[in-house]
Amino acid sequence: MKKSIGILGGMGPLATADLFKKIVLLTKAGCDNDHIRIYIDDNAQIPDRTTAILEGGADPVPAMTDSVKKLSSIGADVLIMPCNTAHYFLPRLKEVSPIPFISMLEETARTCRESHGDTPVGLLGTTGTIRSGIYHKALEEQGVPCIAPDEEQQKVLMELIYGVKSGSENLDEAAFRKVLQQMKEKGAGYFILGCTELPILQELFHLEEECVDPTTVLAKAAITYCGYQVKE
Template structure:
């Protein structure tokens, strides 16, 4: 099987959850049947939303550096465990294209390929899952950076999928769930949980994409999953885990 590499740290809990899901979803009757998975949980990657909306430091150099470290260790399939970072997907992918090294006489390149990896596009794969379920209109719950940066529209609209979003007040609730709860290491308080449930119920969509890797973690608290059991959710991290397994098992 191919080796997986997880570009993590955006945030750390989401990285851990992705690896946990890869292990849980891999069909194996022994330790030896699982996938070799390399993880770099790099919390030093600059904030993606701040970079997209406020002119903050670009996360791309640190993401690429992290990815190349995983490649050096043998990773063949890379999983970018953050939806918002897909705003920079093409830039990251271009930086990771096949490289050549100069190992010949006088430092001339031999043209020998040393890096050949596949970087999974999480949002495209989520779109494929939406279509497989026969849906064309989805609500997107994501960071402000992903929403205002139109990250989901960029990839899903060409697939014939309409994206709908919370209103401005609803987006503030989603932001609070991500940043004030999970990323801050705090429990979701009952008032925030109630507001989030209302946002979800008012989305008027066939299904809701959990388009930030922290949201499913927050939903485990305050009975949120149970209170929204009538809704259909598409968990982007679960999608990424399944695609990672599929790609690793390809011969």
């Protein structure tokens, strides 16, 4: 029996739209009726995840739990979140959710192992994602070495990520490319775009570096879970 998807969105809205678009584009379908039923709760009022993790800011879990309950009550069979940093709170959400989650981090780490073996991967993401170690743990479980940004590189990444969130047109492409080059010099053979704003930058800047897009990985995993075929 085919299943439906619930997207716990709003973190941020553009990333939510990007995930929805990728699910639609990656589903093998001959007509509208061949697509997956998708429920989206795009709650942009969920408190900032990085601020909560690093600075003791407002806890986002109550608002996220509200989305979980709404999505499960209207018919979603599985939940996904288009926010890497939000996965820090996934264990708490699983405790209150009546339906399963697909972890973007676990699926991405598995994809890295299958596609690149033990080649070191450069991890790009929010400061909350990097410092919390949530990706490091998932990658370590798959035996994938991880190279993280240093403090200055992380500052550049955060400016770019929040620039995308704010709709800024003043995004420093040269600074981003410099960070990638420096991380390659440290041994990164490819990169994880570990924040859902980063694939948007990848497309905008036409990056040549090989990258794993967790949003695409998650979209494919959700399609398969729901009993549909991924378009090759």
